[in-house]
Amino acid sequence: MQQAVPSALDSVARRSARVGFIYNILISIMVFVLVVASVEFWLYQQEHDKQIDKVRAALLAYRSRIELNVTQNMDLSYGLATYISLNPELTQEAFAEFAAQLMSQSTHILNFGAARNWVISHVYPESVGETLLGTDYHDVPSQLESVRNAHASDKPVISGPVELLQGGTALIARQSITNARKHLPWGVLSTVLDIEALFTDSFTQGERLPVQVALEGRRRLTESFKPIYGTPQIHTQDPVIVTMSLPSGQWRLLGIPEDGWHGVRWHPRVWLMGVIVLGFWLGGLYGRYNAGRSFAQSIGRVVDDSHRFRSIFKRHDAVMLLLDAKSGDIVDANDSAQQFYGYDHATLTSMRISDINTHTESALRQSLSQARQRDKNYFIFTHRLKSGEVRQVEVHSSPITIGHVKLLFSVIHDVSERLEVERKLMLNAKIFEQSSEGVLVTDADAKIVAVNGGFSAITGYQEEDVLGNDPSILNSGRHDKAFFRAMWEEVAQQGRWKGEIWNRRKDGVVYPQLLSISVVKNDAGEVVNYVGVFSDISKLKDSEKKLIDLAHYDALTGLPNRLLLASRTRQALKMPMGAHGKLALMFLDLDQFKFVNDSHGHAVGDELLKLVSQRLYGLLREGDTLARLGGDEFVVLRLIHSDKAACVSLSEDIIQAMNRLFVLSGGVDAQIGVSIGIAQYPDNAANTEELLTFADSAMYFAKKSGRNTYAFYNDALTVEANNKLRLAVELRQCVQNEELELFYQPQVDLVTGNIIGVEALLRWHHPERGVLSPFHFIDVAEERSIIHDITQWVVETGCRQLKQWQDAGLMVSLAVNISPRNLADITFTQVVAEALEKTGADPRFLELEITENTLIENQASALKVLEQLREKGVGIAIDDFGTGYSSMAYLKRYPISKLKIDRHFIKDIQSEAPDEEEVAIVSAMIAMADSLGMGVVAEGIETTHQQAILRELGCTFGQGFLYSRPVPADEIAELFGIDESL
Template identity: 45%
Template sequence: MSSTGDLWGIASIVLDYKSILSDSGITSQNHLKIGLRGKNASGTNGEIFFGDLSIFDTSPAQLDINLPYGSWRIAAEPIEGWLTYSINLVVWSLALVIFMITFLILRQKQNIELLHRDAIKKLLESEQRFRTFFKDHDSVMFLIEQTSGKIIDANDSAIEFYGYSHQQLRKKRIQDLSGFPIDKAESEHARSLDIEQKFSVFPHKLADGTIRQVEVHTSPMMVDDTPILFSIIHDITKRVEIEKKLQLDAKVFENSQEGVLITDPNQRIIAVNHGFTAITGYEEADSIGKTPAILSSNRHGPEFFAEMFSQVDTLGFWRGEIWNRRKNGDVYPELLSISKVEDEYGELINYVGVFSDITRLKQSEQRLERLAHYDALTGLPNRLMLKSRLKHAIGLAKRQDSKLAVLFIDLDKFKIVNDSLGHVAGDELLKQVANRMSDRMRQSDTVSRIGGDEFVLLVEGVAHLDDLILVAQDIINDINKPFMLSGENEVFIGTSIGISIFPNDAKDAENLVTFADAAMYRAKQNGRNTYSFYTESLLQQADVKLKLSVQLKHAIEQNELELFYQPQVDLLTGALTGVEALIRWNHPEKGLLSASEFIELAEERGIIHDISKWVLEQGCKQLKVWQDRGFTGCLSLNISPRDFGFGDFFNDIKQQIEKSGIDPKGLELEITENAIMKRADAIMELFKQLKELGVSIAIDDFGTGYSSLSYLKHFPIDKLKIDQAFVKEMHTDLSDSALIETIINMARGFNLTVIAEGIELSEHASLLIELGCDQGQGYLYARPLPLGDVEALSKTNHWALD
């Protein structure tokens, strides 16, 4: 066939197949039976040209050999035929087992490969999730090299909490963040690796220097054969503070000297402290499950306790004095405070009672009252007690429309006995005089010694003038009888008596005593050893008061009032600690009047509040000037008890403070002790408001009233002022000195400053320093001075007022 596809002709090839078979080795082998047959191009089987035809029917082994335009098919089988095998169950079973084991091993291997690939995939996914979790979590997290403490990584919360950048944190060790010194930080880090508990509490310092308490939770792990710590850090500063407070509260509860008991809403005791046991004698086992009624003294009726718990339910607390009974049966006074405790929903969960044994306080109170109101030598009421009883008697006489009399008694020739026989004999004589007069008078009358050889007799229920003459003459007769003193010294003395009558001569205690004193001098002028009545017209006094009150109303408008200033000093150093402002009235006719000459009248006529507001305004203005110059002490302003009757009084004070721009810590308000006790509840509330403003509170004339010390304990006061009546004779009268010492010791117990008034002698100052008094004022340092004079004195003493 040509390249163009044209047929040129047919070529035939003759093969010597026998030679081919011989050369291939087929004919010479003796193990197989072999047969050959031809096969044309169309696939039709040809004749057998070698071997046996049956071979092609029995032999499975056949092979086609391709030739041009056809093929040979060769078949072969073993001469001895194909082998047959019988089934051996043991062998086949063993083979099957081996096959199954092999299959399972291969299958397990395949599963392991699959799990490995899956684990790798999950690991990658887990690592990604961890990175996301680590980076964005709200908790502070670190990855830390275990041995060195080096910070490997920090999340965003750590960056925000510590205030360092990510790069700065990675340059630090965890020890560098510790609030401990570095050596302790190292040891604490090492210790935290050893302990079984995998969290610790440390102080950590932030970038701005703030110390925070943190709780570190640590889990060890291996990364690339390196041991690291995965640390989660929680800020527990607030929790630590709360825990410390709870620990402190528990410690206070257990160690408080005051008794504490806690009850459930049904008033069953659930807890008591050691102070409770020490005071009551009841152990915890004696008290738990019982009610506070086990302490009842039976001195208070049901209405008392009903009122108590009514106040607790209404106000949330009750405070007051109560009598309770110890386990041994002793009854004792107690200062008790009861509070109710509610949950966040306002439900009552507990009552808490805190109390203290005030037996000693009561005893001190009684001793102080005795010292303050009774003459130490004779045991008679002193001037202060007389003043109190006289005021009470005047009130009673007004209600009963009756009369009373004051007899001012001065001993004649007493000085001769005192100088010739000595003070011991003089004291003995005074005691005998006191006894004679006490024996003479009725139980309803008051015999008092007001100083030296002066006595005052208060006679109530006077019906006739002749009765007073008899009383006076009997006293003169008794005193004229001889006195037998120690050492068989017989002495003779006399007495002069002045008499004033309420309401004929005066309607107030002070003037009654003053007028009786004046009448006594008239008796001395009349030859001594007699009596005299005070006879000045009441109408004339009334006219004088009326005219004075009218003038006083216009005093503010006429710019007649003025503030004088008296320095207050530190007794030890002499440094200026404050200034008391004292009002004066430049009266157009009478000249300069002190407060004692018109304040009581202002209170009687209802003018006092206008005067107080003027004093407050002027005082604040002057204090601002001094504060701007560097003055750091207090300016004391006196408050009238009548001011508390005005509802806007607190607002007046607050407005003046704001208007003047003063530092309120430099403003001190003084009120007398007696005024406090008359309106204790209202004044306590005002005092609390004033303390919130920053104003200081001082109690004036302390020791002259009847205040309960346990009650005063709860007033938010800063200073006690000892009345000048006690200071005046403290260097000669031991009772005054003892009283002052008692006041100072009591004030020290209440953490109060003490200032003494009326210091005129260096002996006064020395004794007060010895007794522990803090501050003082009086003529020894300076009289009350006008503004210009006190600033000049300040300049001389470098007191920062000028």
């Protein structure tokens, strides 16, 4: 029995060992199958990820090609839009000529169409004109929204695919056009792009990539994507998607591998290796089953291994951490970890990894789980050091078991610098490829080793055309050897060169570049590369020329402006003129131009100025300069002989040319004149400014002399100008110095003899020259804009006097003369209203007198001002009637209440046997006023004979020396029979 128990125990032990051995075999086989299947799946996933990366890289390449092609076509469209903006009135022929040049540079543009104010007005090619010209986009609902979006945006708008009016489908790029001259909207330019050609070229340019591609787009986020190009079935095959940056809407590329996605593949080598490993494992189990080891040996080995591991862990240069695989607690940290993070060992081992890692708790838990289950052992994290500095780290984590505790052994590398370098390299590569500027890189021997897409777009050369060649293939031939020698000497000395250079495209076209050359050296200071960055500045050069033209030439007539005139005058003054040579500057001012401009509008006025410039230009000879200073002012600059005959002859020719009738569009005929002032160098002036000033003074003298004539500058004009200047200075102080006074001349009823009103007449008590009438200073006041202050004083003083008379019971009217400058001032109505409100005078008894010429010369503002005054109850009288236009048209048009017949007509009927013709004229004026319901005042009545005749002719009122001369207010009070204190 004692032997049986050990035997039984031994049998039980053997059976237990056998069961354990079989159990371990089954577990090992299951683990083997699971591990090999996991490896197979992992390999499949790696291959699938590589396929995705390849497809994404291909889509990014296609995206760059598509965006480049679209951008190039949009640049051509922008060039045409800019051309229309600068030439808003261009013809169809000019449009077609410019558009043809642009279309020759692209194989993707089907046609251009420009719609002015929503209606297609210009097309190219003209073969589609019959279908498109005259089409109103309001009648095309399918395209109306795109046109509206383009109108409302300053950026291009792309829509499509669009059913074209002429048939077929295409992409349409639209952009708004602004009239650059008037800064007003002009319309929309539509560029029709061939979808098939555009995207086929994009997908076939350069290296063919092994992917299937589809292009989709949508206009709004609420819409679904619609197929535009490619294979729509890609949708069902889990495609890779890359968004695109194109104007308007959203666009994306979809792609799958050319031969489809790979499925799970079996790898015999994996299974073979697994079987081998399993065999070894089973052999090990079998060895353990047959050969036991002593407990002491096992403990000794464990202790020895643990001591060796601790020694390596503690002293290794790499940063190492031991983490609890579930909680993330830091169990241990080596010396390198303490130095890297800045914490001591006790502090680190009291922290969790989440105290260092900046990722979220959920992301960290997922990473710990992946490392614990061996799904992933490589991570890129962001760790925060004790100093607060944040570093990018690369973490390798593997699960280990120490004393039945599952830990994660993590080796950490600081990769911040490496990742920054990689980021910069990727950014530089992207900038290099996608930059619109051309980039060329050569080796130290000046052989081209790389170019970007911008280089090809600008020069027309593809990369394969230029690799290994010298950059001299771009040489235009415009620069000599000395230019290039100096350029390369500066590159060698300074390490860089920048400047403008002319190069030649592949098609032979020579164009200007802004080129920058830089040297790249290695650590030893040796040249390894030269980098050239350039841009096409053709448009910039064109713009500079246009800006120069705009700065020096009049936009309306195309003549030199004041700036260019001054430059040419200064050049002429520096030229040797010989013993008898002189320089004459003739200042021209058109007579009656303002009347034409105000009567028929600015368009007719502009047309007249163009015709004037053409006539004047026809009178010039070689070497003359004709300039327009602005408005209706022109200048002729000419070299003449010592006498004045040449200037007189040219002046007479100019006057004769301007007096000829101008026939304008719309059936308008214009009759104008010209006043000319002439100054000469060196007789009158020593520089450009004096020539212009003195010629201007002579022109004003010509105008005062009756207009439509010429005058030479002399010293007397300088004296007159100085006197005017001094008078202007004194005039500005006359109101503050209380030197002004109103005199009053009564107006009487010719039937009853009663005084019914007075006319206020201005007098200036000059401290040196005595009492002056407006004849002596009113012109200076108007020229220097002092008239506004004087008129304000006159109106307010007159209203104050009128109020005093009204308070005394005298209901008489007060007439005040108004300057043409006042009528042109839209604030004049407010001046009158404030004077009436301030003084309390009744506006029904205030009457403003204006001349006929004032109405004609200020038609634009006169009607509005007079109607506003009439609404306030103020009366309007025409002074000196009969000396101007005496037109029934303006009498009916303006709110006029009274006519004042000029004294010259009254003077001619003063004899006992008056001139019947003069009497008839006065009678006609009275009858006309009566028919229009206007009162009539005869001015300048000096005799009873004149009074009697006027009474017989039906004239109502009279004014003149027969009744009283103009007298101060206190003297006029005696005529009213009131207290002088009033």
